[in-house]
Amino acid sequence: MRIVGCHECDAVMEEPFVPDGGAAYCIRCGALLFRRHSRTVEVCFALVVAAAILYTVANVYPFLAFQMQGQQTHTTLLEGVDALMDQGENAVAALVFLTAIASPACEIGLLLYVLGPVFFGFRLPGMAVAFRFVEQFRPWSMLEVFLIGILVAGVKLADLADIVPGTALYAFGLLIPILAAASNFLDAEIVWRRIAEEA
Ligand SMILES: [Zn+2]
Numbered sequence: 001m002r003i004v005g006c007h008e009c010d011a012v013m014e015e016p017f018v019p020d021g022g023a024a025y026c027i028r029c030g031a032l033l034f035r036r037h038s039r040t041v042e043v044c045f046a047l048v049v050a051a052a053i054l055y056t057v058a059n060v061y062p063f064l065a066f067q068m069q070g071q072q073t074h075t076t077l078l079e080g081v082d083a084l085m086d087q088g089e090n091a092v093a094a095l096v097f098l099t100a101i102a103s104p105a106c107e108i109g110l111l112l113y114v115l116g117p118v119f120f121g122f123r124l125p126g127m128a129v130a131f132r133f134v135e136q137f138r139p140w141s142m143l144e145v146f147l148i149g150i151l152v153a154g155v156k157l158a159d160l161a162d163i164v165p166g167t168a169l170y171a172f173g174l175l176i177p178i179l180a181a182a183s184n185f186l187d188a189e190i191v192w193r194r195i196a197e198e199a
Pocket of ligand 1: 006008010011026027028029030031
């Protein structure tokens with residue numbers, strides 16, 4: 001038995017079973033307690049596959065190109081981290097690596113590992129552990145902050161050199177709303193239910 005509290009009137013009640021696509025309302029004031037998205041696994045799996053493709057593009061293709069005095073330099077994300085380390089900016093390099101490369105890779109990888117088997121109806125070892133990680137990890141994924149940093153740096157550098165946005169920057173710009181949508185559509189309760197059904 002699980003207990004839920006109403007956000008509107010603070011009433012505490014036993015959590016009702018709600019089928020996919022349904023919603024639960026407070027027994028006292030009628031406020032919406034929670035909604036179960038229908039097709040959450042299907043929609044999220046499709047979004048995460050799209051995110052994985054965009055993430056690959058974002059890491060393989062040049063992120064930015066600088067044009068200064070007729071010379072053009074391309075940089076990928078990883079080369080950017082490398083260049084920061086060369087300049088002794090180890091803390092900034094670590095931050096860029098964590099927010100732009102490692103954290104989305106973890107998030108996408110773990111989500112694929114859980115949603116893939118749930119979608120296709122088979123089981124992998126450690127799915128429950130992986131999904132618990134996803135839930136704890138979500139508040140720490142801050143790609144949008146990284147993108148704002150890039151934009152601010154780009155505006156400041158615009159006087160010094162011509163900045164040409166690369167393919168990876170567009171991929172990154174698309175990756176952010178797609179990951180946010182996946183996170184929004186992800187109904188943990190349904191995923192847990194489906195994991196349990198496969199057991
Ligand atoms: Zn209520």
